[in-house]
Amino acid sequence: MADQSQEPVPFMQKVLDNPLLLLAIGVLIPTVLYTLWGVYEVMQIPVSR
Amino acid sequence: MAEFRTCPETGFKIDLQADKLIKWNAVTSVVFLLVGGLFGLLVALTRWPEIHLLPAELYYLVLTGHGLDILLVWIIFFEMALLYFTSAILLNARLVAPMLGWIQYWLMLVGAAATNVAVLQGNSSVMFTSYVPLQAEPLFYAGIIVFAVGALIGCGVFFATLVTAQREKTFEGSMPLVTFGAMVAAIIAVFTIATGAAILLPTLLWSLGLIPYIDSLLYKVVWWAMGHSSQQINVAAHIACWYAIGGILFGAKPLSEKVSRMAFFMYILFLQLASAHHLLVEPGISSEYKIFNTSYALYIAVLGSMIHGLTVPGSIEAAQRKKGFNKGLFEWLRKCPWGNPVFSGMFISLVSFGFLGGISGVVLGTEQLNLIMHNTMYVPGHFHATVGAGTTLAFMALAYWVVPVLYQKELWGAGMAKWSPYLFGLGISLIAVFQMGAGTLGAPRRHWDMTLSEAAIGFDLPPAAFLMMGLNGVAALIAGLGGAIFILNMVGTILLGAPKAAPAVAPAAPAASGAAVSGSAEGVTVPGTFFLAIIFLVTFILYYFVNWKFLASVWPLS
Numbered sequence: 298m299a300d301q302s303q304e305p306v307p308f309m310q311k312v313l314d315n316p317l318l319l320l321a322i323g324v325l326i327p328t329v330l331y332t333l334w335g336v337y338e339v340m341q342i343p344v345s346r
Numbered sequence: 347m348a349e350f351r352t353c354p355e356t357g358f359k360i361d362l363q364a365d366k367l368i369k370w371n372a373v374t375s376v377v378f379l380l381v382g383g384l385f386g387l388l389v390a391l392t393r394w395p396e397i398h399l400l401p402a403e404l405y406y407l408v409l410t411g412h413g414l415d416i417l418l419v420w421i422i423f424f425e426m427a428l429l430y431f432t433s434a435i436l437l438n439a440r441l442v443a444p445m446l447g448w449i450q451y452w453l454m455l456v457g458a459a460a461t462n463v464a465v466l467q468g469n470s471s472v473m474f475t476s477y478v479p480l481q482a483e484p485l486f487y488a489g490i491i492v493f494a495v496g497a498l499i500g501c502g503v504f505f506a507t508l509v510t511a512q513r514e515k516t517f518e519g520s521m522p523l524v525t526f527g528a529m530v531a532a533i534i535a536v537f538t539i540a541t542g543a544a545i546l547l548p549t550l551l552w553s554l555g556l557i558p559y560i561d562s563l564l565y566k567v568v569w570w571a572m573g574h575s576s577q578q579i580n581v582a583a584h585i586a587c588w589y590a591i592g593g594i595l596f597g598a599k600p601l602s603e604k605v606s607r608m609a610f611f612m613y614i615l616f617l618q619l620a621s622a623h624h625l626l627v628e629p630g631i632s633s634e635y636k637i638f639n640t641s642y643a644l645y646i647a648v649l650g651s652m653i654h655g656l657t658v659p660g661s662i663e664a665a666q667r668k669k670g671f672n673k674g675l676f677e678w679l680r681k682c683p684w685g686n687p688v689f690s691g692m693f694i695s696l697v698s699f700g701f702l703g704g705i706s707g708v709v710l711g712t713e714q715l716n717l718i719m720h721n722t723m724y725v726p727g728h729f730h731a732t733v734g735a736g737t738t739l740a741f742m743a744l745a746y747w748v749v750p751v752l753y754q755k756e757l758w759g760a761g762m763a764k765w766s767p768y769l770f771g772l773g774i775s776l777i778a779v780f781q782m783g784a785g786t787l788g789a790p791r792r793h794w795d796m797t798l799s800e801a802a803i804g805f806d807l808p809p810a811a812f813l814m815m816g817l818n819g820v821a822a823l824i825a826g827l828g829g830a831i832f833i834l835n836m837v838g839t840i841l842l843g844a845p846k847a848a849p850a851v852a853p854a855a856p857a858a859s860g861a862a863v864s865g866s867a868e869g870v871t872v873p874g875t876f877f878l879a880i881i882f883l884v885t886f887i888l889y890y891f892v893n894w895k896f897l898a899s900v901w902p903l904s
Contacts, residue, residue: 323533327618335567
């Protein structure tokens with residue numbers, strides 16, 4: 298039986314075990330997809346004269 | 347140098363500073379639950395057409411206080427306690443920079459008190475959303491900003507403790523799932539607070555007269571990144587509580603820890619995008635933006651919620667079946683400790699959150715269906731199901747376990763405590779149902795005068811909508827009774843509870859350790875949970891398509 302401690306840690310587990318990486322992802326994605334995209338849409342509305 | 351004590355009941359090694367911070371944050375949260383709950387009762391009694399208790403000005407004042415104290419203050423104070431518990435205590439670690447923890451506490455307290463004072467002074471009745479051009483006193487915005495800075499510092503202490511515990515190897519392998527869920531809540535909190543600062547700082551300057559104008563649509567877009575995401579913190583946090591309670595009471599392990607982690611990961615990626623459902627009727631924003639955020643992306647996060655909804659009861663079923671409760675589909679469920687408020691609160695929270703909050707959230711997030719109920723009573727109905735029945739009840743359930751354990755006192759009023767989750771759970775779920783019913787019939791949210799008697803363009807709501815709002819008032823009284831019992835239990839336990847007798851021999855594997863370990867339940871089938879899941883899916887599908895039919899009837903196209 299293989300020694301489990303010698304097995305390489307799967308990539309996804311490395312990602313999920315890295316709090317600071319997850320923090321960066323969790324802030325970046327909504328900032329781009331929700332906030333910045335939303336602000337961009339509002340900025341595209343012509344100002345009334 | 348950190349000092350520790352060993353809990354005689356759970357075996358946890360408890361950092362004394364973390365211990366104090368958890369207690370202070372938890373107790374303060376309950377105080378604000380009391381204040382916000384009283385405001386809520388006054389709101390319900392005013393929206394009860396036959397009673398219509400408060401004049402308009404006072405109504406908007408208490409509505410502002412209710413939203414603020416329940417949606418932000420009670421919840422986030424409790425979440426701070428949860429973050430310290432799931433990091434320092436569950437990871438067997440020292441709390442990093444406890445002084446910053448105290449700065450978190452005092453900033454949040456000062457901020458919350460300042461905003462409450464501003465509201466009670468009467469010139470800041472702008473409601474929780476505080477949409478511009480409604481303007482509050484500068485103290486209102488300044489208080490929220492100070493509160494948010496405190497919460498951000500608390501998140502920093504949590505992450506520092508987490509990373510330090512990893513480096514000092516206070517636990518083996520991956521962090522426990524409960525801690526992982528709390529970390530997801532903290533990640534969402536950081537985004538929430540950062541965007542909150544981005545919009546509330548200029549709003550403060552505007553209220554001081556230093557900025558002439560804030561665009562109302564821009565405000566809405568950025569504000570909802572805070573306003574709705576703050577409630578997504580709750581979702582991750584209360585699901586962490588569900589897993590914790592399953593581990594504590596049953597020694598339950600998730601059906602597949604990998605799958606549960608991935609479900610939380612889906613929250614990190616997409617849950618916060620749900621904020622866009624508040625913008626679905628805004629004409630200046632494209633359908634691509636609305637539909638991508640509230641449908642394509644959000645549905646992946648909804649899948650995460652459905653996984654948790656399956657795996658939490660599934661893990662309990664697996665643990666119960668291992669103990670021999672194998673008869674039929676539901677012996678495992680019948681044999682659960684229904685008289686223990688920790689369990690009953692958690693299970694009612696799970697069912698109400700899924701059936702009422704989850705389904706109504708997807709309906710509200712569908713661009714076309716949203717037209718039927720946007721800005722109606724349906725919206726507060728939805729979030730009374732999520733934040734009230736889901737989060738508040740889950741936090742109450744965990745508090746019934748945490749407070750006696752940390753204070754080492756017997757639960758005061760245990761006979762009453764059995765009833766609290768049922769009364770609060772029933773009451774708050776009925777509030778959600780009646781508000782959603784009234785909203786579906788067109789009753790506006792927020793508005794003091796349901797008859798719209800002074801509106802420029804009048805509208806007669808059907809009598810059933812008035813009936814629903816009356817029943818909403820009755821349900822609020824039931825929920826209020828359940829909430830009052832909870833607060834009495836907590837205060838009584840801290841002040842009057844009898845000291846717990848220390849066990850003669852420290853348990854080798856304390857029951858509570860189930861919340862602090864990693865791993866999956868293996869080799870157990872959970873047919874009862876899958877049967878319940880099918881009922882949920884059928885309900886979901888039926889309700890979803892009934893609303894499409896309803897949309898066709900109220901908005902005929904030819």
